[in-house]
Amino acid sequence: MVMMKSSILSLLTTLLLCSSSTNAIDLDIDSLESIQHATGLLATGLMDYYWGYDYGGTVGMFTNPYYWWEAGGAWGSMLDHWYYLQNDTYADVIFTAMQAQVGDDWDYIPLNQSTTEGNDDQAFWGIAAIQAAERNFTNPSSDEPQWLYLAQAVFNTMAWRWDTEHCGGGLRWQIFQYNSGYDYKNTVSNAGLFHIGARLARFTGNDSYVDWAEEIYDWLLGVNFITEGEWYFAYDGANIDDNCSSVTKLQWTYNAGMMVSGCAYLYNYTEDEIWLTRTEGYVKGISVFFNDSVLYEAACQASESCNNDQRSFKAYMSRFLGLTSVLAPTTYDTIRPWIEKSAKAAAQSCVGGYDGHTCGMNWFYNGWDGYYGLGEEMSALEIIQNLLAKDRPAPYTATNGGSSSGDGAAGSPTVIAYDQLLTLDGGDKAGAAIITIVIGVSIVAFGSWLVI
Numbered sequence: 001m002v003m004m005k006s007s008i009l010s011l012l013t014t015l016l017l018c019s020s021s022t023n024a025i026d027l028d029i030d031s032l033e034s035i036q037h038a039t040g041l042l043a044t045g046l047m048d049y050y051w052g053y054d055y056g057g058t059v060g061m062f063t064n065p066y067y068w069w070e071a072g073g074a075w076g077s078m079l080d081h082w083y084y085l086q087n088d089t090y091a092d093v094i095f096t097a098m099q100a101q102v103g104d105d106w107d108y109i110p111l112n113q114s115t116t117e118g119n120d121d122q123a124f125w126g127i128a129a130i131q132a133a134e135r136n137f138t139n140p141s142s143d144e145p146q147w148l149y150l151a152q153a154v155f156n157t158m159a160w161r162w163d164t165e166h167c168g169g170g171l172r173w174q175i176f177q178y179n180s181g182y183d184y185k186n187t188v189s190n191a192g193l194f195h196i197g198a199r200l201a202r203f204t205g206n207d208s209y210v211d212w213a214e215e216i217y218d219w220l221l222g223v224n225f226i227t228e229g230e231w232y233f234a235y236d237g238a239n240i241d242d243n244c245s246s247v248t249k250l251q252w253t254y255n256a257g258m259m260v261s262g263c264a265y266l267y268n269y270t271e272d273e274i275w276l277t278r279t280e281g282y283v284k285g286i287s288v289f290f291n292d293s294v295l296y297e298a299a300c301q302a303s304e305s306c307n308n309d310q311r312s313f314k315a316y317m318s319r320f321l322g323l324t325s326v327l328a329p330t331t332y333d334t335i336r337p338w339i340e341k342s343a344k345a346a347a348q349s350c351v352g353g354y355d356g357h358t359c360g361m362n363w364f365y366n367g368w369d370g371y372y373g374l375g376e377e378m379s380a381l382e383i384i385q386n387l388l389a390k391d392r393p394a395p396y397t398a399t400n401g402g403s404s405s406g407d408g409a410a411g412s413p414t415v416i417a418y419d420q421l422l423t424l425d426g427g428d429k430a431g432a433a434i435i436t437i438v439i440g441v442s443i444v445a446f447g448s449w450l451v452i
């Protein structure tokens with residue numbers, strides 16, 4: 001409904017007012033004022049998809065058809081907008097949204113999501129939580145769990161699901177047995193745990209997180225979900241039926257982004273050369289996602305088959321590249337030109353829609369390619385605001401500016417899956433299964449595209 005209305009509107013206005021280029025984003029990457037102006041428009045465009053305070057809306061969730069996980073991603077984009085641009089406009093909205101979805105057990109498994117939530121979904125909210133701690137974002141009051149605690153609760157509840165029974169370890173895609181995808185171990189769930197662990201290690205100085213990160217990394221490497229050597233790649237995942245031996249070799253930007261920045265955090269904290277070698281290896285591998293230095297979602301963009309989820313992946317890659325360039329400074333000279341060229345390319349795509357600055361999906365398309373949505377706004381916002389990655393302090397830690405408090409034992413080890421399973425009726429279970437079947441099929445359907 002929502003999309004229908006705005007698509008008719010934007011179609012009409014595109015037809016009627018083709019001259020709306022006065023609103024276009026004219027980006028000068030060397031000017032803070034220009035970056036402020038551009039990201040101001042994009043942040044507003046992103047928030048057009050947030051109806052949390054409107055009738056029928058839910059605080060913390062974006063409009064249909066955007067799933068809960070993507071909201072976690074979008075609040076991360078807005079948090080960095082707040083931080084990089086030092087702009088408080090949306091600070092309260094971000095805070096309230098991230099609190100609203102935390103769930104009764106303070107671990108980002110809110111009851112409304114409990115029939116469909118996967119490990120990767122939870123990870124995206126966990127990433128927003130550790131990011132809030134690292135940016136020293138306003139904390140909940142001291143008698144409530146703070147950002148660090150929430151990130152630790154996500155990490156711990158995910159780590160407790162580590163499954164050694166199949167494929168020698170790893171997280172499954174799904175948390176709940178009745179969801180299809182439960183038999184699939186995917187890279188993003190495991191890379192998400194690795195990534196959060198790396199950030200918790202650096203923030204807290206607790207080496208148990210390094211041990212965990214190493215274990216996850218070694219497992220991913222052992223089952224060939226990631227590769228080392230000439231090319232450091234991250235693939236999609238595999239089914240447990242044949243012990244994870246048939247890897248789906250799709251490459252998504254967000255997986256590579258989680259790996260490279262996770263390695264960069266570990267290098268920055270441990271100063272161990274192995275993590276620098278790996279960081280640099282993934283930076284080289286990531287070059288497959290650039291076309292003349294312009295970032296693209298190689299697995300689906302050319303075939304125009306990216307779904308709503310996938311259309312936001314470039315946002316996370318942009319964010320993770322900015323972080324990597326700061327935390328592993330030797331990568332800066334490679335990453336910076338990518339961010340600069342991609343930011344310019346993204347900006348020139350933002351000439352669509354009725355507002356005249358709606359962004360497209362394909363940044364090397366000349367002008368607006370006709371795509372629009374939350375993912376397009378997030379991706380353009382992230383690549384442009386990451387021009388400022390080095391101009392603001394690097395992610396804080398508990399000892400140099402991060403004030404969030406936590407607890408290494410955060411999260412409840414009771415397996416929530418079972419008691420929630422009991423309270424579900426048959427209809428909910430079937431609905432949840434159908435949703436994940438659709439997602440699963442769409443991933444397989446795009447499996448025809450393989451890098452190298």
Ligand SMILES: *[C@@H]1O[C@H](CO)[C@@H](O)[C@H](O)[C@H]1NC(C)=O
Binds near residue numbers: 036037044087089
């Ligand atoms: C702050 O952000 C808002 C919303 O994105 C924007 O309209 C405003 O221009 C920004 N202010 C500055 C000083 O950049």
Ligand SMILES: *[C@@H]1O[C@H](CO)[C@@H](O)[C@H](O)[C@H]1NC(C)=O
Binds near residue numbers: 058060
């Ligand atoms: C859960 O869903 C109900 C019904 O859609 C909604 O009213 C409520 O705000 C939601 N709660 C959260 C925390 O999202």
Ligand SMILES: *[C@@H]1O[C@H](CO)[C@@H](O)[C@H](O)[C@H]1NC(C)=O
Binds near residue numbers: 166167169223243
């Ligand atoms: C299953 O895969 C794991 C990880 O690669 C390996 O350690 C284990 O030996 C395999 N098990 C069988 C039965 O092949």
Ligand SMILES: *[C@@H]1O[C@H](CO)[C@@H](O)[C@H](O)[C@H]1NC(C)=O
Binds near residue numbers: 291292302364
């Ligand atoms: C790379 O960009 C050019 C335009 O700059 C385009 O013609 C070409 O199709 C792109 N390649 C891929 C693989 O998308």
Ligand SMILES: *[C@@H]1O[C@H](CO)[C@@H](O)[C@H](O)[C@H]1NC(C)=O
Binds near residue numbers: 267268327328394
């Ligand atoms: C860690 O990151 C900081 C901030 O960018 C940087 O100054 C420092 O050199 C990095 N440490 C290492 C070992 O590269």
Ligand SMILES: *[C@@H]1O[C@H](CO)[C@@H](O)[C@H](O)[C@H]1NC(C)=O
Binds near residue numbers: 136401403
């Ligand atoms: C972090 O936030 C706390 C609490 O608001 C504040 O006292 C502290 O100065 C902040 N640290 C930095 C580096 O801004």
Ligand SMILES: *[C@@H]1O[C@H](CO)[C@@H](O)[C@H](O)[C@H]1NC(C)=O
Binds near residue numbers: 209
């Ligand atoms: C360090 O992290 C581990 C793993 O999460 C946790 O079990 C332990 O309690 C933490 N130690 C401290 C002192 O917080």
